[in-house]
Amino acid sequence: MKIESFITGLMMAADFFTKICFLALFLPAFSFASLAESKLLYSYCSNATTLTGNGVYAANINHLFSYLSTNATEHDGFFNTTAGQEPNMVYGLFLCCGDVHPENCRDCINLAAAVAPQLCPNRTWAIIWYEECMLRYSNQSIFSSMAEKPRVDLWHDTNYAPEPERFNRLVGTVMKEIASRASYATLGAKKFATKEATFTVFQTLYSLAQCTPDISSEDCYRCLQDAVRDLLIHSNGNTSGFGLHPSCTVQYQTAPFYNLVFNKTKTAGPPVSPPEKSLLLPPPAPGKKGMSSQMVIKIVVPTVGFLVLSTILCCFPGWKASKKLIARRNRYDGSKIRALKSLQFDLSIIEAATNNFAKVNKIGAGGFGSVYKGILTDGQEIAVKRLSTSSGQGADEFQTEVVLVAKLQHRNLVKLLGYCLERKERILVYEFVPNKSLDHFIFDPEKQRQLDWPQRYKIIKGIARGLLYLHSDSRLKIIRRDLKASNILLDEDIIPKISDFGMAKIVGENKSLQHTKRIAGTYGYMSPEYAVLGRFSEKSDVFSFGILILEIVCGKRNTSFCHSAYTDNLPTYVWRQWKNGKPIGVMNSALGDSYVSNEVVRCIHIGLLCVQEDPEARPTMARVVLMLSSSSVTLPLPQRTAFYFGTITEGKPSRTDYKSDQSTSMVSSSSTTVNETSLTELFPR
Numbered sequence: 001m002k003i004e005s006f007i008t009g010l011m012m013a014a015d016f017f018t019k020i021c022f023l024a025l026f027l028p029a030f031s032f033a034s035l036a037e038s039k040l041l042y043s044y045c046s047n048a049t050t051l052t053g054n055g056v057y058a059a060n061i062n063h064l065f066s067y068l069s070t071n072a073t074e075h076d077g078f079f080n081t082t083a084g085q086e087p088n089m090v091y092g093l094f095l096c097c098g099d100v101h102p103e104n105c106r107d108c109i110n111l112a113a114a115v116a117p118q119l120c121p122n123r124t125w126a127i128i129w130y131e132e133c134m135l136r137y138s139n140q141s142i143f144s145s146m147a148e149k150p151r152v153d154l155w156h157d158t159n160y161a162p163e164p165e166r167f168n169r170l171v172g173t174v175m176k177e178i179a180s181r182a183s184y185a186t187l188g189a190k191k192f193a194t195k196e197a198t199f200t201v202f203q204t205l206y207s208l209a210q211c212t213p214d215i216s217s218e219d220c221y222r223c224l225q226d227a228v229r230d231l232l233i234h235s236n237g238n239t240s241g242f243g244l245h246p247s248c249t250v251q252y253q254t255a256p257f258y259n260l261v262f263n264k265t266k267t268a269g270p271p272v273s274p275p276e277k278s279l280l281l282p283p284p285a286p287g288k289k290g291m292s293s294q295m296v297i298k299i300v301v302p303t304v305g306f307l308v309l310s311t312i313l314c315c316f317p318g319w320k321a322s323k324k325l326i327a328r329r330n331r332y333d334g335s336k337i338r339a340l341k342s343l344q345f346d347l348s349i350i351e352a353a354t355n356n357f358a359k360v361n362k363i364g365a366g367g368f369g370s371v372y373k374g375i376l377t378d379g380q381e382i383a384v385k386r387l388s389t390s391s392g393q394g395a396d397e398f399q400t401e402v403v404l405v406a407k408l409q410h411r412n413l414v415k416l417l418g419y420c421l422e423r424k425e426r427i428l429v430y431e432f433v434p435n436k437s438l439d440h441f442i443f444d445p446e447k448q449r450q451l452d453w454p455q456r457y458k459i460i461k462g463i464a465r466g467l468l469y470l471h472s473d474s475r476l477k478i479i480r481r482d483l484k485a486s487n488i489l490l491d492e493d494i495i496p497k498i499s500d501f502g503m504a505k506i507v508g509e510n511k512s513l514q515h516t517k518r519i520a521g522t523y524g525y526m527s528p529e530y531a532v533l534g535r536f537s538e539k540s541d542v543f544s545f546g547i548l549i550l551e552i553v554c555g556k557r558n559t560s561f562c563h564s565a566y567t568d569n570l571p572t573y574v575w576r577q578w579k580n581g582k583p584i585g586v587m588n589s590a591l592g593d594s595y596v597s598n599e600v601v602r603c604i605h606i607g608l609l610c611v612q613e614d615p616e617a618r619p620t621m622a623r624v625v626l627m628l629s630s631s632s633v634t635l636p637l638p639q640r641t642a643f644y645f646g647t648i649t650e651g652k653p654s655r656t657d658y659k660s661d662q663s664t665s666m667v668s669s670s671s672t673t674v675n676e677t678s679l680t681e682l683f684p685r
């Protein structure tokens with residue numbers, strides 16, 4: 001019996017991997033992102049690339065993204081529009097999941113728009129599916145008609161229901177019902193429906209169906225039915241699946257994943273198909289007669305289970321409500337316990353990996369403790385951060401945050417692999433990044449030469465994307481607060497990885513604020529409103545990012561300006577050169593001839609926009625990523641930079657000295673000289 005189930009397990013696993021291999025081999029334009037960890041589900045791009053070569057179509061895609069983003073909080077989660085003129089017109093739309101809050105909808109669209117050029121560079125059409133939204137564009141009209149292709153079926157993990165056939169029948173029955181409810185929703189309402197159904201006393205099925213509202217009810221129903229059929233044909237009773245079509249999506253899981261309460265509160269408007277819970281058990285498989293032992297189990301187990309459950313519900317009337325509340329707060333709570341286990345490292349394993357925290361293994365020390373290099377028994381290299389013991393945070397809170405931070409996965413973030421909470425130890429385990437931190441290179445007169453302009457430009461773009469991801473991931477919106485060159489690690493391909501994100505959260509916010517060494521060490525990157533008033537926001541990170549860009553371009557530390565013969569700080573110095581029409585003059589001479597002047601000037605321009613004194617005037621990271629990825633995006637003029645150093649450093653110029661620096665001249669980012677040409681701001685801010 002055991003061998004039988006082992007073989008069945010193996011077959012299921014083999015089948016799962018066969019599916020993945022099939023997708024990878026036969027659908028070349030697919031790119032796959034880890035479902036369990038990332039919000040990005042799938043991107044599907046055309047094989048055809050943009051033909052014109054004059055950049056008009058690509059620029060129109062950028063315009064389209066901007067229009068979609070601007071409209072993301074309105075229109076009830078769906079909007080379509082065009083950008084540009086034929087033959088370069090781009091048609092585009094977004095659909096947010098029916099339970100997603102408008103602001104999360106906007107974040108999701110911004111994220112999809114920011115990653116689309118990377119996932120589908122220069123493609124004529126693309127669809128990006130995130131868990132919370134779908135973004136689609138094409139060179140042909142895609143409005144008000146059901147698209148049958150491309151279709152993507154995904155399974156969340158390798159968990160299978162104990163009775164796969166009965167489970168699939170339940171999914172089919174529930175899906176049929178919600179397909180009908182979503183399709184025939186009242187005119188003007190979202191084509192969206194959810195339903196909960198009991199599979200066993202321990203397992204509930206949560207299902208969701210949604211169509212773009214611009215297609216007819218009949219087409220919506222057909223789309224959803226096709227999606228469910230495709231999904232179930234290959235699912236083998238997998239307990240979670242996504243059917244992604246351009247005009248509709250279906251999804252089911254045995255853990256809550258949609259926002260239960262949000263729907264209920266919205267029922268005052270047009271019907272949004274509030275979720276229903278039913279004790280829906282599909283009929284037994286035909287062809288068997290008599291009371292088999294399986295039959296007895298089927299009747300006795302649910303009955304006993306039902307009685308136990310009823311007792312629990314009677315004794316704890318608030319239980320069900322609180323369960324729903326948890327689901328509302330965190331769509332991802334269902335897998336938390338599993339995640340905790342998989343992230344836990346035994347202290348003995350860490351001790352073995354680091355040779356008992358041997359001195360020779362120590363690779364650095366920061367504000368929160370020492371960092372050691374370690375090697376696990378399977379050869380994997382890790383960086384072990386041993387936090388100082390007085391972190392002031394409870395174990396539960398610490399673990400919860402580790403789970404959330406570990407879920408963040410992006411090529412420009414150092415991956416948090418796990419944690420250890422044993423005895424008095426509080427340890428974080430990261431992937432090991434071999435090439436040290438950015439400051440080792442850009443501020444060292446010798447090593448500066450090792451990073452030429454193309455590499456530095458790539459680093460700037462990578463950091464921007466990593467920061468955008470941190471700001472935009474609605475699971476755990478992270479304000480980095482301590483972005484600086486020493487926190488950017490470089491991997492073997494010189495890809496930048498932001499380290500330590502979420503550290504301030506994990507260790508407890510108060511500590512990060514009270515730690516004097518920490519604040520002193522990072523003054524050069526702190527926005528004036530944070531340094532002076534203690535106010536932080538995404539825009540304080542944007543400020544730090546601006547300083548970082550200027551440091552990378554100039555090869556000079558901002559802080560070095562305060563302790564040397566320089567009379568300015570770095571932004572002031574760059575600003576002066578900019579105003580004098582010599583932006584290239586600030587560039588690090590170690591770059592030699594490797595630089596592309598347009599790119600350098602554009603980076604300086606973006607850097608100056610990020611360090612503007614008024615946080616409102618600084619661009620968001622979504623916008624910065626757009627500005628960096630497309631030279632056709634016109635940049636606004638930078639306003640006055642923040643000169644707070646002048647106000648707090650004795651003998652240095654005060655802020656008022658620079659009032660005359662509020663420029664009214666126009667600067668073209670695409671030229672290397674300052675000119676008086678007026679530029680149009682194409683993108684709404």
Ligand SMILES: Nc1ncnc2c1ncn2[C@@H]1O[C@H](COP(=O)(O)OP(=O)(O)OP(=O)(O)O)[C@@H](O)[C@H]1O
Pocket residue numbers: 363364365366367368369370371383385414430431432433434436437482486487489499500518521
């Ligand atoms: N994942 C990693 N892989 C390789 N080296 C790392 C890793 N994390 C940290 N380090 C090394 O350890 C050093 C100390 O890192 P840590 O993040 O603790 O301090 P910091 O960034 O210098 O200061 P702070 O804690 O104030 O941010 C880094 O400079 C880096 O060289």
